[in-house]
Amino acid sequence: MNNPTKVCKSSLQPMESVDWDFLSHKQALQIHGIYVPGTDPLQTMEGRKIFRFFRLSILPEKSSDVCVPLKLSMVPRQNTPYSFVSGELFYNGEKLCPKGMTIRHAPLLPEENTWHLKGYTFPFEGTPQLYKELRLNLRISGSCPGRCRFCHRWHSHRLKPDGSQKNNPRKILARLLEDEGGEVLKKVRRMLVISELFGLEKRFLNSISSTRDVVDKFGYGEDKPFGCSASDVRGLEGLKTLHTLIRPSRYSFSLEFFSGRDRYMGHYKGLPMDRVYPILENARKAGFREIQLNYLAGIDSLEELYDGMKKLVELGLVDSLGLSTFTAFSQEQLDLRHESAWDPLYYHQAVNVFNRLGIKVFRPESFDMGTPYSVLMEKTE
Numbered sequence: 001m002n003n004p005t006k007v008c009k010s011s012l013q014p015m016e017s018v019d020w021d022f023l024s025h026k027q028a029l030q031i032h033g034i035y036v037p038g039t040d041p042l043q044t045m046e047g048r049k050i051f052r053f054f055r056l057s058i059l060p061e062k063s064s065d066v067c068v069p070l071k072l073s074m075v076p077r078q079n080t081p082y083s084f085v086s087g088e089l090f091y092n093g094e095k096l097c098p099k100g101m102t103i104r105h106a107p108l109l110p111e112e113n114t115w116h117l118k119g120y121t122f123p124f125e126g127t128p129q130l131y132k133e134l135r136l137n138l139r140i141s142g143s144c145p146g147r148c149r150f151c152h153r154w155h156s157h158r159l160k161p162d163g164s165q166k167n168n169p170r171k172i173l174a175r176l177l178e179d180e181g182g183e184v185l186k187k188v189r190r191m192l193v194i195s196e197l198f199g200l201e202k203r204f205l206n207s208i209s210s211t212r213d214v215v216d217k218f219g220y221g222e223d224k225p226f227g228c229s230a231s232d233v234r235g236l237e238g239l240k241t242l243h244t245l246i247r248p249s250r251y252s253f254s255l256e257f258f259s260g261r262d263r264y265m266g267h268y269k270g271l272p273m274d275r276v277y278p279i280l281e282n283a284r285k286a287g288f289r290e291i292q293l294n295y296l297a298g299i300d301s302l303e304e305l306y307d308g309m310k311k312l313v314e315l316g317l318v319d320s321l322g323l324s325t326f327t328a329f330s331q332e333q334l335d336l337r338h339e340s341a342w343d344p345l346y347y348h349q350a351v352n353v354f355n356r357l358g359i360k361v362f363r364p365e366s367f368d369m370g371t372p373y374s375v376l377m378e379k380t381e
């Protein structure tokens, strides 16, 4: 293998609007976490000790195209060179003050607040585009059956006070309009169903079908994107049905990573790759024009990433990637990160692999995946 992961420095293009040094800091913040003096970084949830979330909003003063605040883990002082003190960000004790940016803490409502159970991610407070993307969560089980070791969603694994596990799409939309105003759906540019696993293809498809009917009736707009992460739909017939329900023609499958699939993911999600290929082939046969794989960078070695992606490309089973960075939210999860992925250069090299293999980053990007990958892609293109 001729070093597939080497960054082509000659192809790095200067881009006036991007502060590359600060971009590396953003990446490193996701890797190392942030220390906040005076706050216990650990909390106990379902008997486990986990790091608290810390949302850091980093907004360019001029551009309106920004992502939601970075979701970071709050860690002990010895874990990280980053700290947040009196509303300011520090790196090894030195204040980070990127030109043209404002940085602030974007607090979340307390865990017990029912806001977390409303079934939609709205509005994106702290960004200029409060209503750009609407994500609907149709299922709240209190504990996703996936039970993946790398997952941070046990932060949201809580049941509704009445113990119900399903979010009725009609009720979600009704609440949304009540909270945000009758015209809000007109401002939404794309809608996605992001949910825990359903475990049954038919049940998932029924939910998607009824949700699409509801959002169309509520006036979302029948020409606007309506998609979902559809790892529950795996058989050819189910995929044909799914193809009639979503727009545009994109099958989104949560691949996550190649190595340790059987150890780091639950058995339903962590299929070995030789069982993943037929699912993606079915998606092609069902007529999907684009296969989008959600990929979590930081767990594979770069060689595993390259070999895995190359094979998918050779089989014609990937067109685009929804990229995110693995962030550890507990001491045990820190061990899941590949040793090479502690270096921010790893992510540049990963992006370089995607470029070399001709894989595009999913566009429009998912709202909280937007940076730094989009700019990294441009940097290495």
Ligand code: SF4
Pocket: 144, 145, 146, 147, 148, 151, 152, 153, 195, 196, 197, 266, 269
């Ligand atoms: S299936 Fe998804 S939500 Fe469920 S535990 Fe695994 S990664 Fe988390």
